[in-house]
Amino acid sequence: MKMAQSTVSEGEAIIINGALLEGGGQILRNSAALSCLLKKPITINNIRAGRSNPGLRPQHLKGLELISEICHGKIVGARVQSTEISLYPQNIKGGNYIADTKTAGSICLLLQAALPCLLYSDVECCLTLRGGTNADMAPPVDYFYLVFGPMTARLGVNIECELRKRGFYPKGGGEVRVKVQPVKLLKSVKLLERGEIKEIKIYSYVAGVLPVKVAHIMSESAEKLIKKFHPNASIVPEIIKVPDREAVGTGCGIMVVCEMTTGCLLAGSGLGKKGVPAETVGETAAQMLLDNLQHGGCVDEYLQDQLILFMALAEGKSEVLCGPISLHTETAIHVAKTLTQVRLNLTQSRDKVSDNTNIIECEGIGLQNHFIS
Numbered sequence: 312m313k314m315a316q317s318t319v320s321e322g323e324a325i326i327i328n329g330a331l332l333e334g335g336g337q338i339l340r341n342s343a344a345l346s347c348l349l350k351k352p353i354t355i356n357n358i359r360a361g362r363s364n365p366g367l368r369p370q371h372l373k374g375l376e377l378i379s380e381i382c383h384g385k386i387v388g389a390r391v392q393s394t395e396i397s398l399y400p401q402n403i404k405g406g407n408y409i410a411d412t413k414t415a416g417s418i419c420l421l422l423q424a425a426l427p428c429l430l431y432s433d434v435e436c437c438l439t440l441r442g443g444t445n446a447d448m449a450p451p452v453d454y455f456y457l458v459f460g461p462m463t464a465r466l467g468v469n470i471e472c473e474l475r476k477r478g479f480y481p482k483g484g485g486e487v488r489v490k491v492q493p494v495k496l497l498k499s500v501k502l503l504e505r506g507e508i509k510e511i512k513i514y515s516y517v518a519g520v521l522p523v524k525v526a527h528i529m530s531e532s533a534e535k536l537i538k539k540f541h542p543n544a545s546i547v548p549e550i551i552k553v554p555d556r557e558a559v560g561t562g563c564g565i566m567v568v569c570e571m572t573t574g575c576l577l578a579g580s581g582l583g584k585k586g587v588p589a590e591t592v593g594e595t596a597a598q599m600l601l602d603n604l605q606h607g608g609c610v611d612e613y614l615q616d617q618l619i620l621f622m623a624l625a626e627g628k629s630e631v632l633c634g635p636i637s638l639h640t641e642t643a644i645h646v647a648k649t650l651t652q653v654r655l656n657l658t659q660s661r662d663k664v665s666d667n668t669n670i671i672e673c674e675g676i677g678l679q680n681h682f683i684s
């Protein structure tokens with residue numbers, strides 16, 4: 312099927328075709344965040360046309376409402392299942408914000424929507440977010456504070472994350488508080504040298520009625536698989552039995568984070584599910600990390616797309632060595648180019664680490680926060 316490109320409309324709002332490329336929730340969050348930051352009205356149509364259940368799900372709607380609240384904007388068409396919305400942004404205002412997906416919908420995807428906007432606010436902000444902390448097809452909260460936070464700090468993002476309660480499918484009910492410091496200007500970043508493996512940390516947790524043995528099994532199976540390919544790597548496992556007051560419902564999962572000698576962080580994760588053996592969950596996380604180590608890039612497949620918006624806003628030229636370019640990354644690039652004058656290019660790495668190493672080059676727009684002198 313041929314898809315219409317996102318276009319600049321003759322009227323006021325810029326039209327974003329939500330069906331393009333990945334055609335999921337990310338195109339919504341990135342477009343709405345940029346609309347808010349640049350004070351450009353947008354209309355997004357064909358929302359999540361690439362998914363089996365198109366239209367807004369509750370967590371996407373919450374993310375849009377949160378952005379609209381942050382910029383005192385107006386959203387038209389914002390309801391569950393809607394396939395077209397328009398956002399008319401006004402001025403960004405810092406402070407305290409609360410959002411609740413009321414489902415197991417991912418807290419981190421709410422954060423993905425709100426964080427860029429809050430960086431350009433007038434005062435320190437505190438976000439209280441409720442929903443799923445560890446949800447399928449979304450960044451686990453552990454990824455947010457162990458990988459995303461430290462890696463985006465290189466661009467000047469300053470956040471503090473407090474995990475108050477884990478929440479899982481189907482109930483959600485988790486809670487995360489995030490403090491965001493506004494920035495004057497984000498910095499460009501050069502991530503071209505990955506270095507060697509310094510240390511691999513394994514965080515394996517159980518919550519609710521699950522025995523701690525499950526966390527041990529996930530951790531041991533992940534360690535065994537990693538050792539097969541990196542026998543000399545220093546691996547530090549941590550087994551976590553989440554206290555009952557710090558979780559809603561039952562769940563388990565694992566996060567494997569590899570720190571390189573250059574400080575780059577790459578990860579893999581797995582989430583426990585009914586019927587899936589704990590060994591498999593551990594191996595899934597380990598394999599994800601191994602794939603990311605194999606391609607030779609400085610960022611993992613997920614950070615790749617999550618960095619695009621920040622590099623586009625930053626001042627100067629960013630360069631990031633990464634593995635195969637994901638459809639999420641192509642989508643983020645498309646949105647950034649449609650809404651800003653950013654120059655973003657993909658090139659094959661000259662000193663190839665593997666056949667699939669690419670460099671993302673981005674000449675950012677240097678968006679300034681006018682609240683900060």
Ligand SMILES: Nc1ncnc2c1ncn2[C@@H]1O[C@H](COP(=O)(O)OP(=O)(O)OP(=O)(O)O)[C@@H](O)[C@H]1O
Nearest residue numbers: 335336337359362448449450451454580613616639
């Ligand atoms: N295991 C993971 N670790 C870190 N980040 C992840 C992980 N899985 C997914 N992500 C990130 O979550 C985002 C998912 O975006 P996507 O559009 O697929 O999701 P969505 O909003 O749930 O929409 P949809 O329901 O339409 O798929 C991407 O930015 C991706 O990098």
